[in-house]
Amino acid sequence: DTGVSQDPRHKITKRGQNVTFRCDPISEHNRLYWYRQTLGQGPEFLTYFQNEAQLEKSRLLSDRFSAERPKGSFSTLEIQRTEQGDSAMYLCASSPGQGLGNTIYFGEGSWLTVV
């Protein structure tokens, strides 16, 4: 079990450019989550998937953000026309699908700096 993997770990981009982050969940975990964390704050929920279905999106997720999980395995989070306010760490997490009290396991995060 290799844990949740995120790529890239760090990304510096110019304002207005598009960026994409990838997340590979723990094998056989069918729930996958994206969170955003800014300095000094707790993780804020963005969206989650059950297999390939995106079941909930936060109001934080503007139209410039899109997430996919096409085959129910890895997921991508794309941010279009980046703004300086998008600078944050983007965290991916996964959990088994069954049970109410499942633990979610996080990856190491992808740091985004928009300059």
Added chain:
Amino acid sequence: AQSVAQPEDQVNVAEGNPLTVKCTYSVSGNPYLFWYVQYPNRGLQFLLKYITGDNLVKGSYGFEAEFNKSQTSFHLKKPSALVSDSALYFCAVRDTSGTYKYIFGTGTRLKVLA
């Protein structure tokens, strides 16, 4: 709305002393509560959780947490702090209002002084 509160931004404790990091929650229905730790520039690592059963939950690295339903609290504890415990600690609750999202507190920075 489901929520957790961590009333202390920072907790300082001397090495070898017991530590407590506080968390209170607000949920409708049964609470599913979690503690995570975060080291600089890293993701969150799971420490322990309360689902049901004993009010004292034991977790990783010698940490434990006490669930108190009447006080709606889930405080993290350790009998003897280590300098290496210095990190950011987050309490979380699983939303039970029909979604599967987890809601995190704002975090408490623990500083263990040698």
